[in-house]
Amino acid sequence: MMGRPGGLETLKSRCNSSRSLSHSGSYHILDIEIDRGFEPCDSGMCHTVQGDIPLYKYSEVPHFLQGNPYVVHGYRVLLPFNLCVKSLFIWSNETLNIWSHLAGLFIFIYLLLYDNIIVIPANNGSLADHVIITLGIFCFQFCMACSAGFHIFCCHSERASQRWLAVDLTGISMGIIGCYLPAVHYAFYCLSIWRDLYLIIIFVLTGATLFIQLNPNFLKPSWARHRLLIYVGLVAYGVVPTIHWFVENGGWESRVVQLFVPKVIVVYLLGMLAFFFYISKFPERLFPGMFDYVGSSHQLWHVVILVTFLWWHQAGNEILLFRTSHECEA
Structure with a gap:
């Protein structure tokens, strides 16, 4: 309507x-x-x-x-x-922004139940597997809920818009943790010292990002570029443990590297595609008014982020299967 x-x-x-x-x-x-x-x-x-x-x-x-x-x-x-x-x-220019991530929230609620009831037991997973997978999916749920909440209530008042923008940005930080947590845990499954070190670094970087949000200027339009660079840096940091993992596993000769490096490449390509839509305001920049309700850059950003999370969740399940079926080398 x-x-x-x-x-x-x-x-x-x-x-x-x-x-x-x-x-x-x-x-x-x-x-x-x-x-x-x-x-x-x-x-x-x-x-x-x-x-x-x-x-x-x-x-x-x-x-x-x-x-x-x-x-x-x-x-x-x-x-x-x-x-x-x-x-x-009703049909407004926020409808798809809202429902794309509300749908994502419902999808990840389903996947949380499915993984814990079916996937992890079928792969002989441990309690630690249940905890890691659950925390990762919860981060995705939190991100989806915060995003939908912002787009629902941003029109209430200026103060509410600012407050919910802060909530939305917190959700983005949680979504990034949701990507790192299972990935680092299973990538360094047999190298617990490095696993713990990288997880600590990721939590420190995310905590620093949340602390910077307390700056009164952080939510102002003049800081939009700074906000973007902070989150890009937080995501780009993942290249460091990825290269380390690549070397530790013997490079391209390793079966696990052959299986999962393409998945890492895809997730970063999806991230770059989402980033392109976010900063370019394409396609509406070329045809103002044509994509007001369907197909605007922010709607495409939402869809690509959801697809990225789903892709990475599936990759996490596959590396879980690999780790539970392959013993660590002595």
């Missing part, structure tokens, strides 16, 4: 009403204002009406929603909590 086009007078009214900060009959969770005694169906959340949620043009929305001038239509603006949730069921 497509939301109706909004008018400037309606938007001005919303802006004025949003300036009345805290009401005695409401409370806040992550800067989302929720009425006390909130009942979903009484608020109208159970019935989505097209006229409830107007959509606006890029030129009409507040500055904190102006991130991509090539996405011209379909913006939700200053919605209360119940309409943010209801907007899940």
Whole structure:
């Protein structure tokens, strides 16, 4: 269901009403204002009406929603909590951003159960295997949930948008840990000292990234390039343990190297593809307004990230099978 086009007078009214900060009959969770005694169906959340949620043009929305001038239509603006949730069921320029990662969350919930109940026991896995696989999938779930949450509530208010951006960035850090954790554990399965050292380094780097987020400037648009470089560096660090693992296993002559180096290459190619969409704003840069609802760069970024996580999860299961069926050399 497509939301109706909004008018400037309606938007001005919303802006004025949003300036009345805290009401005695409401409370806040992550800067989302929720009425006390909130009942979903009484608020109208159970019935989505097209006229409830107007959509606006890029030129009409507040500055904190102006991130991509090539996405011209379909913006939700200053919605209360119940309409943010209801907007899940209308067609806006955030619909695919939201549902791509909500779907990812549900997929990884299923994979968490499937791996622990079927895959790991079938491969004679240990308790440590259950823990590592579970933690890795949980990181992916957390990333998907944080991303979907940001895109649902970023239109609530400027403060909520900033708070949920911080949540989203935290989810990205967790998603990166989810990639490293099983990979390093199984790659250095027979070299526990190096395994522990690399895991410690990864957690320290991720902790430093989260600490930098506390800087008041970190979430400002002027820091967008710095944020991007920090996360690119965090991902690129994975080349270091990969080269070490390659050498320790005897190079291309090793069966395990032949099996898994191509998978590592694919995951980095997918990462570069996602990065390309994120920074280039392709394809909407070439045809402004054409990809407002389907096919914009951020939507493609979401899909590629989900595919990357799924690819790496499958690779993790395959290296689990390899390690449980091959003894460590003395």
